[in-house]
Amino acid sequence: MGTVLAFHAHPDDEVLLTGGTLALLAAQGHRVVLVVACDGVMGEATGARGRARLDELEASAAVLGVARVVHLGYADSGHGPVLYPDPPDRQRFARADADEAAGRLAGLLRGEGADILLSYDRQGGYGHRDHIRVHEVGARAAELAGTPRLLEATVPREPIIRWFAVLRRLRLLRRYDADTARNAGTPRAEITHRLDVRRFARHKRAALAAHRSQVYGGGRSARLFRVLSRLPVPLFALLLGREWFAEQPVGHAARRAQPEADQVTGSSPGGPPAGG
Ligand SMILES: [Zn+2]
Incomplete structure (x- = not known):
């Protein structure tokens, strides 16, 4: 049995991209560790909402059979053209020092003796700056920790x-x-692993529903999440029963990941774009 560490940007990302894979690995007896960079709250300091999203993450992880959940403590960077100023108590992930974040993730990889790191593809799926940063930090951390295998979650x-x-x-x-x-x-x-996780569609759907603030809140993806979490399991399996990974040689991120240039415009964090 091995240990797999799945690195994600925000609470709920673990479900859509890798939920079936995590449930499958856990069911096979592997130790699955979930690390999220951000708390999934845009435009506010931490406090109740951040805590609530991390509680939802714990609930989702429990459904999927995850053994341990770690939050790296960064704030969401948002997906719009503007990178907002940091909240008073923490840094946005896109602005964080990539080497420091990679060092912390590498520490977790070493401590867990992880055999595999799951990270994101170069585009971060659809270009969210926190997801791109997961790609950069993940690749660097695998190299630092000497983790044997790096699989990047992606879609065709x-x-x-x-x-x-x-x-x-x-x-x-x-x-x-x-x-x-x-x-x-x-x-x-370039996709190396195409997993049929239809057998775990029920887990994946329940894990999605565990992110209650996303499903019932007014966020950008609330409608989609509501529809998905109410689909009959066979239909859910048809739509979300496959997950994809591109394995990368560890050490391919030899170029240093650079922090994104600050694009702060205006000081009011009022009405920032939703997180991803
Ligand atoms: Zn995300």
Whole structure:
């Protein structure tokens, strides 16, 4: 039996990208450790809401069979054009020192004796700056810790481009979204692991529902989450019963990850974009 450490940006990311895989690994008897960088709250200091999202994360992790959950303590950086100032009590992940974050993750990898690190692809799926940072920090941490294997969670690019083209023709998307789709995920030829996790669709759906503030709140993805968490299990399995990874040689991130240049404009954090 081995130990797998899954590194994610925000609470709820663990479900959609890797929920079935984590449940499958745990069911096979592997130790699964979940590390999230951010608390999933935009535009506020920590306090009750941040704590609530981490509680939801614990509930989701319990459903998936995760043995341990760690929060690195960064704040969300948001997905809009503006990187907002840091809240008073902590740093936004995109602004954090990548080497320091990688050092902390490497410490966890070493302490757990992890055999595999699950991280994100280079685009962070769809370009969220916290997800891109997970990719950078994950690759660096695997190298520092000498973790044997690095698998980056991703989605196949070709079907995304097709779907976005359809949505655009239906005038449900803007130009910006179509451009994002062109670079989203990973070309099929570079995907190394395609997991059938339909057997764990029930776990994945329950883990998604555990993120109650996302499902019942007014956030950007609330409607999608509500629809998904109410789907009959077979339909949920059809839509979300596959997960993809691209294995990377450890050490491929030899170039140092640089902190994103500050794009702070204005000092009011009022109405920032939703986290991812
Ligand atoms: Zn996210």
